[in-house]
Amino acid sequence: MSQLLQALVNGVMTGTLIAVPAIGFSAIFAVLRYPNFAIAAYATIGAFAAWWANVAMALPVPAALLVAFAVTGLIGVVAEETSLKRLRNNGALIVAIASIALNLVLENIVRFIFGNEMRGYDLPIARDMRFGDLRIGPQQLQSLLLAVAIMAAMFLFLRYTRFGKAMRAVADNPDLARLKGIDPAKIAIVTIFIGAGLTGVGGVLIGLDTSIDPLTGYRVLLSVFAAAVLGGLGSIPGAVVGALMLGIAEELALLVVPATYRTGVGFVAILLMLTFRPRGILGERAA
Amino acid sequence: MLSYLIFTLTLCAIYGLLALSLNLIWGGAGLVNLGLAGFFAVGAYASALATGAGAPVLIGWGAALVVGAAVGLVVTFATLRLRDDYLAIVTLGFAEVIRLVALNERWLTNGSDGISGIKAPLKAELGTQNFAYFYLGLATLVLVVVWALLRRLDASPYGRALKAIREDQQLAAFAGKPVLRFKLQAFALSAAIAALAGALYAHFQSYVSPDHFQPLITIYIFLAVTAGGVGRPSGAVLGAYLVVIFLEATRFVTEWVPGLQPVQLAAMREMLIGIALILVLHLKPQGILPECIPKAPVPPTAA
Numbered sequence: 001m002s003q004l005l006q007a008l009v010n011g012v013m014t015g016t017l018i019a020v021p022a023i024g025f026s027a028i029f030a031v032l033r034y035p036n037f038a039i040a041a042y043a044t045i046g047a048f049a050a051w052w053a054n055v056a057m058a059l060p061v062p063a064a065l066l067v068a069f070a071v072t073g074l075i076g077v078v079a080e081e082t083s084l085k086r087l088r089n090n091g092a093l094i095v096a097i098a099s100i101a102l103n104l105v106l107e108n109i110v111r112f113i114f115g116n117e118m119r120g121y122d123l124p125i126a127r128d129m130r131f132g133d134l135r136i137g138p139q140q141l142q143s144l145l146l147a148v149a150i151m152a153a154m155f156l157f158l159r160y161t162r163f164g165k166a167m168r169a170v171a172d173n174p175d176l177a178r179l180k181g182i183d184p185a186k187i188a189i190v191t192i193f194i195g196a197g198l199t200g201v202g203g204v205l206i207g208l209d210t211s212i213d214p215l216t217g218y219r220v221l222l223s224v225f226a227a228a229v230l231g232g233l234g235s236i237p238g239a240v241v242g243a244l245m246l247g248i249a250e251e252l253a254l255l256v257v258p259a260t261y262r263t264g265v266g267f268v269a270i271l272l273m274l275t276f277r278p279r280g281i282l283g284e285r286a287a
Numbered sequence: 288m289l290s291y292l293i294f295t296l297t298l299c300a301i302y303g304l305l306a307l308s309l310n311l312i313w314g315g316a317g318l319v320n321l322g323l324a325g326f327f328a329v330g331a332y333a334s335a336l337a338t339g340a341g342a343p344v345l346i347g348w349g350a351a352l353v354v355g356a357a358v359g360l361v362v363t364f365a366t367l368r369l370r371d372d373y374l375a376i377v378t379l380g381f382a383e384v385i386r387l388v389a390l391n392e393r394w395l396t397n398g399s400d401g402i403s404g405i406k407a408p409l410k411a412e413l414g415t416q417n418f419a420y421f422y423l424g425l426a427t428l429v430l431v432v433v434w435a436l437l438r439r440l441d442a443s444p445y446g447r448a449l450k451a452i453r454e455d456q457q458l459a460a461f462a463g464k465p466v467l468r469f470k471l472q473a474f475a476l477s478a479a480i481a482a483l484a485g486a487l488y489a490h491f492q493s494y495v496s497p498d499h500f501q502p503l504i505t506i507y508i509f510l511a512v513t514a515g516g517v518g519r520p521s522g523a524v525l526g527a528y529l530v531v532i533f534l535e536a537t538r539f540v541t542e543w544v545p546g547l548q549p550v551q552l553a554a555m556r557e558m559l560i561g562i563a564l565i566l567v568l569h570l571k572p573q574g575i576l577p578e579c580i581p582k583a584p585v586p587p588t589a590a
Contacts, residue, residue, distance in 0.1 A: 104561035
């Protein structure tokens with residue numbers, strides 16, 4: 001029983017961490033209408049940018065997160081403008097393939113600079129907190145709170161700011177948005193900045209839990225996709241719900257299958273969801 | 288140097304088969320398969336295990352074809368009603384799961400140690416040097432046969448129907464084509480060809496391990512098909528040769544850059560591949576040998 005409860009708690013924590021990059025991925029998908037595989041590299045870049053801020057510049061974690069957000073957002077915009085933008089007219093598939101190539105390039109730039117070794121953040125070692133039989137690491141708790149704060153900020157941004165409203169308008173109906181005088185190119189840049197930036201922050205949160213290396217982002221790519229598909233591709237609340245469900249499913253599955261099959265759980269989750277509810281939990285716009 | 292050349296050309300033929308496989312499904316039916324490395328692995332392990340259990344090499348290759356087609360059918364059954372972007376995500380996941388299975392099911396695959404000592408046909412009789420020539424000939428022959436068959440398929444009514452589905456599947460369905468069945472057949476055939484390439488690879492290397500089936504291979508093949516020309520078998524094969532030669536050339540180029548760590552050299556090579564793929568998509572999206580679109584046959588005028 002306590003094992004089950006512990007798995008649930010862990011699942012919520014993993015889920016919240018996946019939710020941040022999943023929001024980034026979903027935002028890009030909602031506005032630009034293609035699955036961006038380069039988010040794996042964005043997560044890695046964010047993790048390394050924050051590592052540099054945290055270890056080399058001795059900044060605390062929240063400040064390092066800001067650095068990660070800004071650096072990844074900027075790199076995302078530059079990458080999009082130089083290598084993906086012109087391909088958007090050729091259909092989602094071509095852009096998706098180009099984003100895989102882009103991912104390869106960015107990932108290897110990180111590898112070129114930092115090598116393959118694993119690195120850890122400079123964090124105080126703390127004893128797990130115990131609640132009865134449950135154990136929670138203070139670092140996990142901090143990451144959880146940070147992730148929740150980031151999600152809250154994102155929701156407020158989408159609901160109350162001009163840019164947020166414009167983003168939702170473009171996601172909803174690009175043609176109508178253009179008629180209303182919203183410049184789609186500008187919205188695309190802002191979306192990429194925020195989407196890539198959030199993915200970078202997500203990479204940091206995941207790295208805080210363990211260690212980072214050039215494949216950090218790639219390892220969570222499938223989970224992020226699974227979360228987004230589960231929740232409904234392109235839906236931001238869906239990304240959060242999907243991530244939480246996936247996190248819980250992954251941790252529960254660990255009770256019965258070996259830990260190495262963790263990413264397999266995401267794959268099975270995608271298949272089941274697509275078979276029974278192809279638009280995801282909160283997705284409406286599948287066409 | 289000569290044996291290196293023969294090695295490279297054999298690899299070209301194997302990648303050529305993979306490119307034909309992708310071209311059939313992507314250029315033909317317009318479905319994207321990001322799980323190519325997974326089917327490649329399935330074929331390699333199927334043949335390695337079958338011949339390891341005592342079967343002759345040809346039976347091993349047959350096993351690879353059958354298992355590849357069967358796995359292809361399973362994947363397509365689960366995914367065929369999906370849109371392109373979903374299919375891309377699911378097939379990527381499939382390749383990853385195959386790699387996980389190969390890594391973890393030690394009883395079957397020997398885990399990360401891989402399977403070594405895979406039968407090399409006639410190697411004992413021919414000697415190492417002659418075997419290399421023989422295998423190059425064999426792999427090239429298989430490539431030529433598959434290429435010729437796919438070229439016929441491409442020009443046949445079946446190929447035209449596939450392309451009709453690629454262009455507009457609703458219209459194709461309206462014209463009375465059983466779209467789902469066409470897609471299933473095409474995907475299964477494509478998967479079988481990728482698996483055959485895997486079997487050729489396994490017996491060529493005499494050794495397979497999960498490391499051989501990184502997603503990077505799928506990217507190589509996408510580069511090959513895009514560069515050569517999507518939708519044309521000759522283009523896919525040409526693209527595969529160019530990509531392997533390009534890959535090997537980057538090995539020499541990066542050696543000339545002084546003062547770099549091995550990991551940096553490897554990173555540079557992979558970077559070059561990614562940049563090449565992006566450049567090809569930008570500059571020559573139709574490829575070197577663009578698809579030739581046959582004129583619609585003139586219906587006989589009613590007498």
